[in-house]
Amino acid sequence: MNTLDHEAEPGTDTAAILRQAATWHADGRRVALATVLGTWGSAPRRPGSHMAICDTGDFAGSVSGGCVEGAVIEASRGVLEEGEARELEFGVSDDDAWAVGLACGGTVRIRLEPLS
């Protein structure tokens, strides 16, 4: 079998996000991982989408089309302080969602947990 293997890192987005989380953690940073558990109606990211958030405020990946990431990063501070996972829900019908503006008209349920 002849193979010329000049392949670059195969990684998908997901692999890159998880690797970034591991790298931050290995550097001694505190890291939270957000995961989309479910979506209803029109939502831009599929269930399973990840966002990793470092305690410096840096993040990788996304859990929406950009509309709730700010709120998730904000919530990650509390999660990292307390070391406890929590669930977040954003949708057009609740006040929070108006505040952060889920323009797509869907609802998204997100689990936010510390990497321990």
Add this chain to the structure above:
Amino acid sequence: MQRALLDELTAALEAGRPVVWASRPSTGEEAVLRPLDLREGEVESTRGPDAWPLDEARRALLEDRSFAVEGPAGEVFLRAYNPPVRVVVVGAVHAAQPLVRMVRTIGYRPVVVDPRTAFATAERFPATRVVTSWPAEALEMLVPDHRTAVVTLTHDPKLDDPALMAALATPAFYVGALGSSRTHRRRVERLGNEGLSQEALARIHAPVGLDIGARTPEEIAVAILAQIVERLRRSSS
């Protein structure tokens, strides 16, 4: 998530192995499941005494979806991690170059197969896995699975026919062959004489790609890739 579990997930992704992260949001319990590694009816729990929903985890991988299921011990979220879709391009021809680039752009993984080493060079296909074996041998090594597409582009029956025969013997979700309707009729006749069933031959997408009037190699690549995405996403969910 535990760091050790994260490392297990990333190692599996880098090795191209399908795995599922199972977690119970209510308790924080979690496990890495490998349901496709299990034989029919075999049940294994990789961590903890509680049984995880392995059949559902298997479905998550096969459908490439993540979802929550209700079980006797409460809700379980199943996050499916599949390795990238592979697109095996048989024929290191000109049209293969934009196709390989676009395959990579959408996060899939291209593999080029061509025994003609004048075509199959690292210069023509930078940062790409290039297999310079005959197609049948190459496909035997690459083992196309339900997340693999095979496209033949050589126009040469000596290369395309054995590649198609090998591809149709696998669960590849997409098999396509470049060439006109007339070329394809003759191809179907040849492959039928080789003993392939009408059912198997009906799996070949030919003329290859969605009918969008593509003319240039780049446009043809768009048409092929769009058809691959359609087969992947429309047939499984």
